[in-house]
Amino acid sequence: MVGGWGCGECDQCRVGNHQICGKGRWPGFGLYGGYGEYVPVPYQWLIRLGSENNLKPEELAPLTDAGLTPYRGIKKLQQAGVLGPNSILAVNGLGGLGMYAVQYAKLLSGGSLVVALARSDEKLAIAKEFGADVIINVKGKTLDQVRKDLIRETGRGEFNAVIDCSGAEESIGLGTGLLATSGAYCSVGLVGNRINIPLFPLVAREQTFYGSFWGNYVDLSEVIELAKKGQIKHQINIVRFEDVNDCLDRLRDSDFVGRAVLTYK
Ligand SMILES: [Zn+2]
Known part of the structure; x- marks a missing residue:
């Protein structure tokens, strides 16, 4: 089931982005269904799995949220034209979203070098298993220390693209501080409610900042298809x-x- 139930009539809904409809409803937020074992769902929000699928319910559940949000975020970076064989793509934060982001980074980035950043060695080890080319523990490190680690591991000191999965101010400061000229930054994490980043590099180095929220019906259909083909680990x-x-x-x-x-x- 796709989570954002839009009005069906506004400009966002007409292009399929029901999850950012201004009059939308989200089951579990106000609507019944937060902790319900069963939820009534209008048929248009359902995605057919087919009888041949072998996905377990506990694998499907996170795909509609944690496994969906970073997928849309990486697609935005892909559409921004900043991913490819000579690019470095950082996944910043390895919570529920970040673990999926690492995998989509490998699947959708056209051969970019994928660097995972987090404060836990345990999470970084899983990110490596899930496909990260380089892992860097950023706990207690300054921006310059992380830059040195990055140079040691990749020969370069900046990211061409970053997907931020935490939303914490400290994490966004680190990611934007290491963003290259013409780089693109995508925020999908929602921990904090305010960010404070310097304006000058954003303008003078022509960097782009994207917000990306959840995912629409097409995004989720693509994610489910990848999962059915066994390309997503949980x-x-x-x-x-x-x-x-x-x-x-x-x-x-x-x-x-x-x-x-x-x-x-
Ligand atoms: Zn709408």
Whole structure:
């Protein structure tokens, strides 16, 4: 099921971007369905899986959100023309979204070198397994220290493209601080509510900043197709419904590696 249910009549809906419709509804946010085992869904928001698919429900669930948002973000960078064999694409932050972003970075970036940045060696090791060419632990490091690590690993000190999956101010400062001339930056993370980045490089170095929100029906259909072909790996924590409050506490403490999926059995 695609998550953003648009009005169907506005300019955004007419081009298929129901998830950014100003009059849209999102099941689980106000509408019934947040923790429901079953949810009534108007048929137009459903995607047919086909009887031949072998995807498990716990793998499908995160694909509609954590596994969808970075897909759209990487597509924006692809459309910006900044990805290709001579490019370095950074995935900044390796939470639920970042683990998928690393994989889409490999699948959609036309041979770019994929660099994963995070503060946890455990998460970085999984990113490497999921296809990252280079991993850099940024915990406690200044921008210049990370730049030195990047030069040591790749021979270059800047990124041509960055997808930021955390949204934290510190993470965005690092990503934009290492963005190359004509580089493109895409934010999909939503932790903070304000960013503070210098204007001069954005203008004088002709950098582009993209916001990217969730994904539309076409994006999700593409993601499901990749999953059916076995091209997406999952990092899932199964949580029983009766443990949901404990799960929320752990999320608050960033204690999860990958995505938590609630089950009712
Ligand atoms: Zn609309």
